[in-house]
Amino acid sequence: MVLLNVDGIECSYGSRKVIDDVTLSVKPGDFVGILGPNGSGKTTLLKSISRLLKPHKGTILLDKENIYSLESIQVAKKLAVVPQDTSIGFSFNSLDIVLMGRNPHVSRFQMENKNDLAITKRVMLLTNTWQFANRPINELSGGEKQRVIIARALAQEPKLLLLDEPLTHLDIINQLEIMDLVKKLSVDEKIIILAVFHDLNLAARYCNSAVLLKNGKIFSAGTLSEVLTSKNIKKVFNVDAIVQKHLVTNSIFVIPLSPQKTPQYKKCSLHLISGAGTGTRLMKFLADEGYRLTAGVLNVLDTDYETTRILDIPVVAEAPFSPIMEKTRKKNLEMMIKASAVVIASVPFGYGNLQNLKTARKALDKQIPVYIIEEIPIERRDFTNGKAKELLIEMKRNGAIFVRDQHELLTLLHISDKKLKISQENGKRMFTHLEPKRYDEKNESGRIGKKNEP
Amino acid sequence: MATNEVETNFFKRASKWKFIIIILLFALFLTLLLSLNVGYARIPFAEILSIIGKQFPFLDKIIDPSIISQTSPGIILQVRMPRIVAGALVGAALAASGVVYQGVFKNPMADSYLLGVSAGAAVGASISILFASGMPIFGFRLVQVAAFFGALIAMLLVYSISRVGSRVPITTLLLCGIAVNFFLYAIVALIEVLAGDELTNIVFWLIGGFSNVLWFDIFSVMPIILVGITLSYFYARDLNLLALGEENAQHLGVNVERVKKVLLILASLVTASAVSICGLIGFVGLMVPHITRLVIGPDHRILFPASAIVGAIFLVICDSVARVIATPFASTLELPVGIITMLTGAPFFILLFKKKKESYAL
Numbered sequence: 001m002v003l004l005n006v007d008g009i010e011c012s013y014g015s016r017k018v019i020d021d022v023t024l025s026v027k028p029g030d031f032v033g034i035l036g037p038n039g040s041g042k043t044t045l046l047k048s049i050s051r052l053l054k055p056h057k058g059t060i061l062l063d064k065e066n067i068y069s070l071e072s073i074q075v076a077k078k079l080a081v082v083p084q085d086t087s088i089g090f091s092f093n094s095l096d097i098v099l100m101g102r103n104p105h106v107s108r109f110q111m112e113n114k115n116d117l118a119i120t121k122r123v124m125l126l127t128n129t130w131q132f133a134n135r136p137i138n139e140l141s142g143g144e145k146q147r148v149i150i151a152r153a154l155a156q157e158p159k160l161l162l163l164d165e166p167l168t169h170l171d172i173i174n175q176l177e178i179m180d181l182v183k184k185l186s187v188d189e190k191i192i193i194l195a196v197f198h199d200l201n202l203a204a205r206y207c208n209s210a211v212l213l214k215n216g217k218i219f220s221a222g223t224l225s226e227v228l229t230s231k232n233i234k235k236v237f238n239v240d241a242i243v244q245k246h247l248v249t250n251s252i253f254v255i256p257l258s259p260q261k262t263p264q265y266k267k268c269s270l271h272l273i274s275g276a277g278t279g280t281r282l283m284k285f286l287a288d289e290g291y292r293l294t295a296g297v298l299n300v301l302d303t304d305y306e307t308t309r310i311l312d313i314p315v316v317a318e319a320p321f322s323p324i325m326e327k328t329r330k331k332n333l334e335m336m337i338k339a340s341a342v343v344i345a346s347v348p349f350g351y352g353n354l355q356n357l358k359t360a361r362k363a364l365d366k367q368i369p370v371y372i373i374e375e376i377p378i379e380r381r382d383f384t385n386g387k388a389k390e391l392l393i394e395m396k397r398n399g400a401i402f403v404r405d406q407h408e409l410l411t412l413l414h415i416s417d418k419k420l421k422i423s424q425e426n427g428k429r430m431f432t433h434l435e436p437k438r439y440d441e442k443n444e445s446g447r448i449g450k451k452n453e454p
Numbered sequence: 455m456a457t458n459e460v461e462t463n464f465f466k467r468a469s470k471w472k473f474i475i476i477i478l479l480f481a482l483f484l485t486l487l488l489s490l491n492v493g494y495a496r497i498p499f500a501e502i503l504s505i506i507g508k509q510f511p512f513l514d515k516i517i518d519p520s521i522i523s524q525t526s527p528g529i530i531l532q533v534r535m536p537r538i539v540a541g542a543l544v545g546a547a548l549a550a551s552g553v554v555y556q557g558v559f560k561n562p563m564a565d566s567y568l569l570g571v572s573a574g575a576a577v578g579a580s581i582s583i584l585f586a587s588g589m590p591i592f593g594f595r596l597v598q599v600a601a602f603f604g605a606l607i608a609m610l611l612v613y614s615i616s617r618v619g620s621r622v623p624i625t626t627l628l629l630c631g632i633a634v635n636f637f638l639y640a641i642v643a644l645i646e647v648l649a650g651d652e653l654t655n656i657v658f659w660l661i662g663g664f665s666n667v668l669w670f671d672i673f674s675v676m677p678i679i680l681v682g683i684t685l686s687y688f689y690a691r692d693l694n695l696l697a698l699g700e701e702n703a704q705h706l707g708v709n710v711e712r713v714k715k716v717l718l719i720l721a722s723l724v725t726a727s728a729v730s731i732c733g734l735i736g737f738v739g740l741m742v743p744h745i746t747r748l749v750i751g752p753d754h755r756i757l758f759p760a761s762a763i764v765g766a767i768f769l770v771i772c773d774s775v776a777r778v779i780a781t782p783f784a785s786t787l788e789l790p791v792g793i794i795t796m797l798t799g800a801p802f803f804i805l806l807f808k809k810k811k812e813s814y815a816l
Contacts, residue, residue: 089752
């Protein structure tokens with residue numbers, strides 16, 4: 001059984017340490033994704049395993065032999081590399097290129113024989129490249145060329161295949177075809193596969209384990225569900241991401257949200273009423289702007305609930321698929337009163353969450369400003385025989401502010417925030433906001449939400 | 455359908471290559487014979503063949519000596535033959551080392567003079583012409599010895615400047631080669647300014663030609679050239695792999711640094727030997743590999759030997775032209791062969807390139 005053991009290696013470019021104490025052990029059938037941001041040492045790690053950059057500390061054993069004490073031809077019989085991009089000096093045809101993969105097996109004074117051709121043909125059929133065997137490699141498309149390069153690597157009959165971002169220049173169908181092929185090699189032929197990926201989702205879909213690098217060190221290693229967590233992604237890539245199991249492919253998939261800005265923290269905090277995913281975008285948007293958020297009541301397992309977990313937002317939660325109980329309703333009201341304002345997203349209202357609207361009205365009665373986003377008219381999302389609409393109208397009468405979308409909301413909040421600062425500086429504790437700017441006042445809304453005008 | 459075609463092509467490949475080599479060798483033989491016929495004195499083919507036949511131990515019995523005139527053996531064997539053999543040898547040497555340089559450097563502009571070989575030889579030769587043109591060293595002419603060692607010293611200089619640790623990166627090698635070339639050519643220019651009466655000799659040497667070549671010169675460099683070309687041929691497959699880039703070649707089992715070192719040293723030795731007997735003949739090392747590649751493809755296992763033979767044929771023809779082209783105007787005037795190689799080769803290359811540039815990716 002061929003094993004790859006990387007033991008405590010350290011690599012440097014000049015005085016800059018690029019790989020720092022990396023230890024790995026990989027066995028046949030493993031398909032390992034090497035992940036990490038730019039400059040984390042992914043490619044360098046691959047280079048040192050492929051014998052291009054000798055680590056100044058530690059050892060790399062392939063099949064119990066130190067690869068740096070073997071001749072290159074010995075290593076080439078066991079280890080093949082598919083680089084990111086190959087530029088080929090002269091116009092060799094595809095067959096020539098794949099035959100070059102037989103180089104380690106053919107002695108200096110011989111030509112490739114029948115057996116070499118048979119192996120070449122087999123790998124070219126496997127990679128679906130045999131049909132253009134006679135075409136010059138430089139006339140092939142990016143995907144075809146990369147498949148030829150993979151065929152060349154396979155012609156070496158390697159036990160270990162290293163792929164350095166093999167999909168960088170390929171379209172989606174080529175990416176999937178090539179990854180399916182590589183996966184097949186790992187399962188059927190028990191070739192150890194180490195691949196550097198930029199696309200976390202491709203890695204998640206095909207690898208069975210992963211190594212996450214940060215600043216040349218292993219940040220996390222293990223199965224995909226151990227490595228690809230939103231916490232790890234946040235720490236290594238500094239990106240908020242939703243990590244879920246995909247219903248169709250049953251593999252983990254990652255939805256990166258936009259990179260976290262370092263927001264200017266605002267004085268005021270907001271309490272959000274949402275649900276069924278209507279608040280997810282809004283939460284990210286407001287959090288990026290620097291508002292402190294709370295949310296509720298949300299049912300556990302609701303999309304918005306998941307979002308609060310990712311963004312670390314305090315939430316009043318109710319059990320899955322349950323109506324809002326008295327206890328949670330009270331907690332929700334307490335939370336609302338602590339906030340500087342309440343925001344109601346364009347959430348559909350049914351008897352299950354009508355309670356939230358009633359709580360908001362109570363908050364409004366206690367002088368907490370309420371902003372209502374009406375992206376979708378209430379008539380179309382009211383499933384309470386008009387009760388929700390009634391409540392909204394009542395709140396409007398009592399001074400709740402209707403806005404068209406999150407951008408309009410933001411504009412108003414900015415002004416309120418400044419006012420809050422001024423009032424605090426003046427020693428006043430009261431939160432005030434501008435006179436309600438209703439979006440049915442055409443002359444005003446034109447100024448505020450210009451880019452959203454049809 | 456395509457499947458069978460690919461496989462038959464593969465199995466036919468070895469015999470196809472042999473066929474190409476045989477055809478080219480035959481063409482070379484014809485060229486040599488024809489060019490023996492070219493010259494001021496008219497000597498018929500029958501007489502030429504008889505003179506050659508006379509040189510072999512058993513053939514001389516059956517040849518009728520009556521058709522051989524008194525002066526002809528001297529003209530054929532001591533005047534025409536040496537320069538034709540030298541032409542073939544130098545042509546093969548320059549073209550073969552051109553293939554090696556282009557392969558190692560993965561650069562179409564690389565030629566056999568790249569690593570300062572030409573400039574070093576030029577400095578050595580022009581200094582020796584200036585100070586002691588006739589002086590022999592162990593039977594060798596000083597110019598020849600000086601050119602050979604000038605070439606090797608320049609090459610070693612370029613090589614050692616560009617070395618980074620144990621590696622010799624291609625780009626640094628190219629840049630150092632260019633820098634050293636400029637520096638050495640400045641010295642040559644300086645010597646030319648100071649040369650006075652010897653200037654013509656220096657200029658003629660720099661353009662290159664075979665008018666003074668003797669058998670002795672040929673035999674003194676022939677071993678280096680033939681051994682160098684033969685040894686380089688064993689690295690033909692490594693040259694193919696280097697076309698994929700050094701890292702890829704390394705992954706496919708080529709010991710890149712060692713192969714590079716061996717090939718560059720061999721090619722430089724071969725070039726230095728060639729240059730030492732005939733001066734700087736341009737174009738052959740750059741264009742013959744290109745022309746051959748355009749016709750037979752990039753595989754160095756056939757490209758390398760084929761280029762060597764094509765180089766030999768090309769240079770012998772050019773030399774024959776050089777010998778006779780000026781005869782109608784002045785019977786003793788002879789053009790330097792370097793002028794002919796450039797005047798004929800460049801247009802031919804451009805013509806071929808225009809036809810095939812679509813498929814000729816570099």
